[in-house]
Each structure stands twice: as C-alpha cells, then as structure tokens.
Amino acid sequence: MPMSCCVPECPKKVYRNENGVKISFFKFPRGNPEKKRWLHAIRREEGRHFRVTEFTKICSRHFRTGDLRKTLGGKCEVKNGVVPSVFPWIRTSPRKRKEPTARNFNALSSGARNLNAPVVSAEEPANELPASVSDVESNSGSTTQDGETQTEFTDHEVYLANIITNNDTKIQEMEQEIKELKRQLQYMQRQNNDLNDRLFTLENLKSEDSSAAFYSGFPNSETFMVVYTYLDPGEKGENISYWLSTNPGVFSDYTEENKADESLTKKGRARSLRPQDEFLMVMCRLRQGFHEDHLAHLFNVSTSTVSRIFITWINFMYFKFGHINIWPSREVDDRTIPEAFKSKYKSTRVIIDCTEVKCQMPSSLQLNGELFSSYKNHTTLKGLVGISPGGAITFISQLYTGSVSDREIVRRSGFLDLPFNDDDSVMADKGFTIQDLLPLGISLNLPPFLGGSSQMPAEDVVKTQEIASLRIHIERAINKIKNFHIWDKVIPLHQIPLANQMWAVCAFCCNAQPNIISA
Numbered sequence: 001m002p003m004s005c006c007v008p009e010c011p012k013k014v015y016r017n018e019n020g021v022k023i024s025f026f027k028f029p030r031g032n033p034e035k036k037r038w039l040h041a042i043r044r045e046e047g048r049h050f051r052v053t054e055f056t057k058i059c060s061r062h063f064r065t066g067d068l069r070k071t072l073g074g075k076c077e078v079k080n081g082v083v084p085s086v087f088p089w090i091r092t093s094p095r096k097r098k099e100p101t102a103r104n105f106n107a108l109s110s111g112a113r114n115l116n117a118p119v120v121s122a123e124e125p126a127n128e129l130p131a132s133v134s135d136v137e138s139n140s141g142s143t144t145q146d147g148e149t150q151t152e153f154t155d156h157e158v159y160l161a162n163i164i165t166n167n168d169t170k171i172q173e174m175e176q177e178i179k180e181l182k183r184q185l186q187y188m189q190r191q192n193n194d195l196n197d198r199l200f201t202l203e204n205l206k207s208e209d210s211s212a213a214f215y216s217g218f219p220n221s222e223t224f225m226v227v228y229t230y231l232d233p234g235e236k237g238e239n240i241s242y243w244l245s246t247n248p249g250v251f252s253d254y255t256e257e258n259k260a261d262e263s264l265t266k267k268g269r270a271r272s273l274r275p276q277d278e279f280l281m282v283m284c285r286l287r288q289g290f291h292e293d294h295l296a297h298l299f300n301v302s303t304s305t306v307s308r309i310f311i312t313w314i315n316f317m318y319f320k321f322g323h324i325n326i327w328p329s330r331e332v333d334d335r336t337i338p339e340a341f342k343s344k345y346k347s348t349r350v351i352i353d354c355t356e357v358k359c360q361m362p363s364s365l366q367l368n369g370e371l372f373s374s375y376k377n378h379t380t381l382k383g384l385v386g387i388s389p390g391g392a393i394t395f396i397s398q399l400y401t402g403s404v405s406d407r408e409i410v411r412r413s414g415f416l417d418l419p420f421n422d423d424d425s426v427m428a429d430k431g432f433t434i435q436d437l438l439p440l441g442i443s444l445n446l447p448p449f450l451g452g453s454s455q456m457p458a459e460d461v462v463k464t465q466e467i468a469s470l471r472i473h474i475e476r477a478i479n480k481i482k483n484f485h486i487w488d489k490v491i492p493l494h495q496i497p498l499a500n501q502m503w504a505v506c507a508f509c510c511n512a513q514p515n516i517i518s519a
Contacts, residue, residue, distance in 0.1 A: 218513070285306075286509075289489065317505045350418075381499055427467065429446070476516045
C-alpha cells in the first residue's frame with residue numbers, strides 16, 4: 001500500500017515520482033539523540049497531534065545521494081549518523097561549480113611543485129574528469145526543478161559497496177587472527193613466568209644425576225627422557241585421555257575475555273603443566289611418596305590438579321608398559337645367567353616370592369576378614385613377583401587380598417601359563433608347595449624341610465644355604481619395588497583401585513635401574 005512522508009509540505013504518498021524513479025521510505029532511528037536530530041531537521045515536535053511510531057517514515061527525497069547506500073541485496077538504506085537535509089524551505093545555490101582551468105605543470109620546478117594538485121596530461125582536456133568518476137556524478141542522482149534529489153544508484157556505486165563489504169570481512173578475519181596471536185603470546189608469557197616462578201622443573205634435574213635418581217627413581221635424566229619418549233604422551237598431551245575430561249588434554253588459554261569465544265572452547269581444557277613436568281610429578285609421587293599438597297606447592301598447581309594428573313598418568317603408564325614383554329626367552333637367560341647359578345642351578349628360569357603391602361582397614365567385617373594377613377597382623381594386599389637369574393623382574397602379578405595363600409596366588413595369577421621350556425626349573429621359598437601345579441617337565445627348587453628328625457642332614461644344610469644365597473636376589477628385587485616410598489604408608493581405601501597399576505608401574509621402572517646382580 002502507498003506510504004506517506006511525515007515531512008511538512010511533502011506530497012509524496014507513492015513509491016515512484018513523476019519520472020518513474022523509485023522512492024524509498026525510512027523509519028526514524030531508535031536512539032533518542034538521533035531521533036531528536038531528525039525531528040529538529042524536519043521542524044516537527046512530538047505532541048498531541050504528532051507522535052513518532054513504527055509507521056512514521058521519511059521518504060528518500062529528503063536525503064542527499066551520498067547519504068544513502070545500497071546493500072548487497074539491493075535494498076536502499078540510510079547511512080549511520082545521517083540526518084535528512086533536503087527540504088522545500090532549503091534552497092541550493094543555482095550556480096554551478098566553476099570548472100578548474102588547465103595548469104601547465106611543466107613550467108613549475110620540481111622543488112615548487114604542489115604534490116597534492118591533480119596532474120593533467122596534455123592529451124586530456126582539463127575540464128574532463130575520468131570516465132568512472134564522471135559516470136558516478138552523472139548517474140548518482142537527478143535534481144528536479146524544486147531542488148529535490150531523486151535516489152538512484154549506479155553499478156559503479158554497487159561495485160564500490162561490494163568492495164567495502166569484502167574489505168570489512170577481511171578486516172574482521174585479521175582482527176580474529178590478531179586476537180588468536182595475542183592469546184598465544186599471553187599463554188607463552190604465562191608459561192615462561194610459571195617456569196621462572198615454579199620451584200620444581202625438569203630442567204633443574206637435568207644438571208645433576210643424583211637429583212634425577214632421588215626424585216624420579218631413574219639413574220639419570222637421560223633414562224628419564226628415554227622412558228618418557230617411549231610413553232609418547234604427545235607434544236601437548238594429546239595422546240592421553242585425562243581423568244574427568246571429555247576432551248584430550250590440549251594446551252589452550254582461557255581468559256575472561258575469550259571464555260565465550262566458541263572457537264576457543266572447542267580446543268579442550270587448558271593444561272597447567274607440560275607433559276614432561278606431569279610425568280616428573282607422577283614419578284616424585286611414586287618414588288618419594290610426596291603428599292599431593294606438597295606436589296601442588298612444588299609445581300604451582302592445585303591439589304585437585306595433582307590428583308587428576310596422577311590418576312591419568314598411572315593408568316596411561318600401566319597401559320603402555322603392559323605392551324612390553326618382560327618374560328625373556330631361554331636363550332636370553334643363558335646369556336645373562338651369573339656364575340653362581342651355572343654349577344648346580346643352571347636350569348633356573350625364574351625365582352618367585354610373594355610380598356605384602358599394608359592397606360587401610362575397611363569398615364566391612366567381611367572385607368576386613370579377606371584383607372587381614374596373619375603374617376603381617378594387618379590388612380594387606382599381596383602380590384607375586386618373579387625375577388630371572390640375571391636379576392631382571394620378569395613377572396608381576398596383580399595384588400590380591402592378604403588372606404590368600406601363596407599357592408592360590410600362583411594358581412590365579414597366570415604364572416602357570418607362561419611359556420616354559422622342558423627341563424626348566426623354578427626356585428622358590430618353602431611355602432610354595434606348587435610342584436603338582438607346575439607344567440609337566442618343570443622342576444621346583446625349594447629349601448629342604450626338616451621333616452620328623454630333630455636335626456637336618458649336612459647335605460640338606462648345604463643345599464639350604466645354596467638356595468638361600470641365590471633366593472636372596474628376589475628379596476632384593478622386591479625391596480627395589482618397595483623403595484618407591486609411596487608403599488611406606490598404609491594405602492588408603494580410595495587408592496586401592498589404583499594399587500595394581502601403581503605396583504606394576506613401580507616394578508617396570510625397577511628394570512630401568514641398575515641391575516641388582518653384578519655381571
């Protein structure tokens with residue numbers, strides 16, 4: 001339906017004028033200051049007889065050509081901050097601008113030449129403008145006899161509008177890129193500050209091998225890095241599925257300004273430490289038994305972060321170490337067997353023994369009865385460990401309740417499923433009455449029993465001493481595992497689900513330490 005213009009003395013209530021040029025109608029601005037400027041320009045005030053509503057509009061006849069622009073969809077709109085200025089009571093000067101006269105720039109010296117003045121060639125008349133500019137002026141609009149300008153945009157103006165739009169898009173992309181670079185710079189600066197402020201870093205351990213052995217359990221920093229390289233957590237921890245995290249650990253920075261930025265929230269939760277520092281933290285927890293609060297202070301993180309990192313890395317290390325086959329072949333055992341075994345016990349394939357670690361007493365009477373060990377007179381977890389004659393740990397069972405017997409652990413642990421060869425032998429303590437459980441052709445070397453006599457024969461005494469001198473190495477290997485001081489304290493109930501993983505990881509790390517038997 002036809003619209004009307006609210007400007008006084010404006011008769012236009014149609015979409016086109018007498019010449020067929022389209023007339024556009026524009027609503028008043030919503031902002032109160034701009035609205036007042038429009039009302040002042042059209043010489044009207046809101047009152048009883050006039051009020052600005054969403055249907056109150058001003059036609060395009062009251063705007064100059066440069067005040068309007070066309071969108072990419074071809075819709076005409078008013079530029080920001082523009083006020084209508086073409087009215088019947090405002091008359092424009094009838095005089096035309098005087099055309100500039102041609103100037104002879106060749107006569108001017110190079111030092112006195114006005115660099116801001118346009119250069120006109122001899123072939124081109126001075127009163128002619130470039131084709132593109134003249135086209136814009138000739139087609140940008142037409143002036144009626146009343147001095148009113150009709151709105152009409154040329155193809156060149158639409159082309160310029162498209163260029164402006166494309167430039168705006170590029171500017172936005174560059175601003176986003178600058179924002180991303182600033183975010184990365186802030187993260188790197190904070191990382192450097194954290195390294196400077198942190199009391200404990202991997203770089204501090206690389207200078208002294210004694211520090212690396214004390215805090216990590218590895219003999220030197222090179223061994224530490226070899227194990228870390230094998231684990232391969234990724235440059236930014238992307239190969240680890242972090243505990244209580246839906247996304248892999250990715251280094252990204254979150255600040256109050258960019259928390260709402262969707263492009264950043266998709267990158268995952270920010271990691272406070274580098275993966276190598278997280279690995280060092282876990283080894284400090286295992287080797288020295290540091291409390292989580294103490295580690296939080298050393299690494300400048302929260303206690304909850306220490307707990308999450310420890311749970312994550314223990315499971316990750318247990319999974320990675322589980323791919324290593326630590327059971328050697330018969331040929332490897334023959335090459336590494338010490339001289340003490342070669343005379344009488346050359347067929348020894350493995351030396352086994354069980355050990356116990358104390359755990360917290362549960363409130364359940366049934367569970368307490370299963371965990372209670374009469375040998376330790378405490379609730380314990382019990383595991384089977386086996387070593388080769390050369391001293392390497394070659395078998396690690398899971399931990400069982402303390403009331404389970406040695407024989408039952410051998411049967412449950414999968415030890416009997418290991419690939420033994422014919423004529424192999426197993427060396428153990430007196431409590432391992434497992435000869436009937438061993439595969440056919442496998443012998444068992446145990447210290448002799450006293451039997452019914454009051455005195456042991458001389459040959460049995462010698463055999464007992466020989467086996468004891470060789471069996472001592474399994475005690476030394478178990479002691480190496482328990483030298484990870486996390487086992488010094490009673491295992492709390494909330495850590496029992498991690499006890500198997502921690503026990504296996506500590507045993508694997510012992511194989512990276514110097515051998516217990518000299519070559």
